[in-house]
Amino acid sequence: xxxxxxxxxxxxxxxxxxxxxxxxxxxxxxxxxxxxxxxxxxxxxxxxxxxxxxxxxxxxxxxxxxxxxxxxxxxxxxxxxxxxxxxxxxxxxxxxxxxxxxxxxxxxxxxxxxxxxxxxxxxxxxxxxxxxxxxxxxxxxxxxxxxxxxxxxxxxxxxxxxxxxxxxxx
Amino acid sequence: xxxxxxxxxxxxxxxxxxxxxxxxxxxxxxxxxxxxxxxxxxxxxxxxxxxxxxxxxxxxxxxxxxxxxxxxxxxxxxxxxxxxxxxxxxxxxxxxxxxxxxxxxxxxxxxxxxxxxxxxxxxxxxxxxxxxxxxxxxxxxxxxxxxxxxxxxxxxxxxxxxxxxxxxxxxxxxxxxxxxxxxxxxxxxxxxxxxxxxxxxxxxxxxxxxxxxxxxxxxxxxxxxxxxxxxxxxxxxxxxxxxxxxxxxxxxxxxxxxxxxxxxxxxxxxxxxxxxxxxxxxxxxxxxxxxxxxxxxxxxxxxxxxxxxxxxxxxxxxxxxxxxxxxxxxxxxxxxxxxxxxxxxxxxxxxxxxxxxxxxxxxxxxxxxxxxxxxxxxxxxxxxxxxxxxxxxxxxxxxxxxxxxxxxxxxxxxxxxxxxx
Numbered sequence: 001x002x003x004x005x006x007x008x009x010x011x012x013x014x015x016x017x018x019x020x021x022x023x024x025x026x027x028x029x030x031x032x033x034x035x036x037x038x039x040x041x042x043x044x045x046x047x048x049x050x051x052x053x054x055x056x057x058x059x060x061x062x063x064x065x066x067x068x069x070x071x072x073x074x075x076x077x078x079x080x081x082x083x084x085x086x087x088x089x090x091x092x093x094x095x096x097x098x099x100x101x102x103x104x105x106x107x108x109x110x111x112x113x114x115x116x117x118x119x120x121x122x123x124x125x126x127x128x129x130x131x132x133x134x135x136x137x138x139x140x141x142x143x144x145x146x147x148x149x150x151x152x153x154x155x156x157x158x159x160x161x162x163x164x165x166x167x168x169x170x
Numbered sequence: 171x172x173x174x175x176x177x178x179x180x181x182x183x184x185x186x187x188x189x190x191x192x193x194x195x196x197x198x199x200x201x202x203x204x205x206x207x208x209x210x211x212x213x214x215x216x217x218x219x220x221x222x223x224x225x226x227x228x229x230x231x232x233x234x235x236x237x238x239x240x241x242x243x244x245x246x247x248x249x250x251x252x253x254x255x256x257x258x259x260x261x262x263x264x265x266x267x268x269x270x271x272x273x274x275x276x277x278x279x280x281x282x283x284x285x286x287x288x289x290x291x292x293x294x295x296x297x298x299x300x301x302x303x304x305x306x307x308x309x310x311x312x313x314x315x316x317x318x319x320x321x322x323x324x325x326x327x328x329x330x331x332x333x334x335x336x337x338x339x340x341x342x343x344x345x346x347x348x349x350x351x352x353x354x355x356x357x358x359x360x361x362x363x364x365x366x367x368x369x370x371x372x373x374x375x376x377x378x379x380x381x382x383x384x385x386x387x388x389x390x391x392x393x394x395x396x397x398x399x400x401x402x403x404x405x406x407x408x409x410x411x412x413x414x415x416x417x418x419x420x421x422x423x424x425x426x427x428x429x430x431x432x433x434x435x436x437x438x439x440x441x442x443x444x445x446x447x448x449x450x451x452x453x454x455x456x457x458x459x460x461x462x463x464x465x466x467x468x469x470x471x472x473x474x475x476x477x478x479x480x481x482x483x484x485x486x487x488x489x490x491x492x493x494x495x496x497x498x499x500x501x502x503x504x505x506x507x508x509x510x511x512x513x514x515x516x517x518x519x520x521x522x523x524x525x526x527x528x529x530x531x532x533x534x535x536x537x538x539x540x541x542x543x544x545x546x547x548x549x550x551x552x553x554x555x556x557x558x559x560x561x562x563x564x565x566x567x568x569x570x571x572x573x574x575x576x577x578x579x580x581x582x583x584x585x586x587x588x589x590x591x
Contacts, residue, residue: 018353061336081414118257122414132298
């Protein structure tokens, strides 16, 4: 299904098209990785709503990214429960291991590191979200194992991208 | 031994599937109300049960339903607040991930009671697994005729839609959630009109929390008197407690409303980590004022905690031990509220920014004489002066930390360092 079709399908759930902007932005972000201006305009056109309505949501809600982010977005919770269970030391370790500061993306565009507010999984604090998955009861060893796995996955995906981009027969 | 009701399927590997739910008596409450009760009778049952909203405010659910006008020329809506964002809270996520049909049946029975044919479940966007499980549950329920046109052969039509949030704590505030559902920035509305009269798309709307809705089928099957026999009469029922922080056995516990906080933390959750002592407990998510160690005999229900100067809130119980700096915890909490302030009201938007700056410098050992008085003054300027409860929660939490642990704040300023470092 194309992005347009997915958005039209989501919009059918609401009596007012404006309500469909949030689901449409989530769909668009899934397709494109982030939400640059032309994509926001396309969403507005598909729904037939004012562009400013789309911009205001894309910039208000923290799960929408108007700037590119890494292939793996590491979102470490540092709210109270995770802080009490050692998230600060994990954040320092992540910054060292990735050689970036919180809020930055690695030069190979593999990782973006963020701290986030409570993920609602405090029973397994400290916890980090990567893509759709929660990783809980984290310590330095678990973080290292996760980073190694993600690096391997990333390398595989990137070589697949290169292969797909190469002209046939080469 | 207390019989778990809300969590009875939680540890079953297939607890999220319809077959498991049906095997445990699932959807019988829906069949029963459609067969035996008028909508008004269901509202009456919930009124008699004294069920109070589990989202945080503790408003009587039956009374909220009763505010919906009987004859409206617009469609009525049921909205489920599943935007669980109060730090320390994870009960709704676990219900949706592991027993989503309990919510689906609660929605169907509640929608029948208030006369709604459409429900929107507003789930926070981070809860991807919960969203997938709930989507599957809705599809399964529709396949068996528990949802859709003419539910179980009756003339009740009912559809559930999921609306994904996108990261905004303020959507837990019910009118902000409605704004967000309508495709706007989530900023609270001025009340009145209350949502029961003019809510979603200016139509009569009831907004209930996940756990609240999950209680409803049990009230139908076991009766309001069963519900009221558990815990204090004015604040009764089985209750989910989320325990986290510096404690041996963090997790989700179902126990009677009103259980002493000490019993919850020391017996059920195993008490402090080895070699540590409990310093204080935040009983209901970070909006709830902290309770120092000597206050732990308070009952975990809406009225007892209010009388003790705190609140049950979302029952997100965060345990702090004696290795923890209260200034640091207070700073982190206010940083959270500052980040999540929607920006609508000046006292909250600017006041919390100011409070964060003062707290950070105190924690860094750079506090100045007069800083604590400044914090007192800022709390006064925020509390009661905002549209919604976000600013109030921040101010109440900080006031409690300043009142109970003032010595610690003073030590930071006088010693010009954090004594815990």
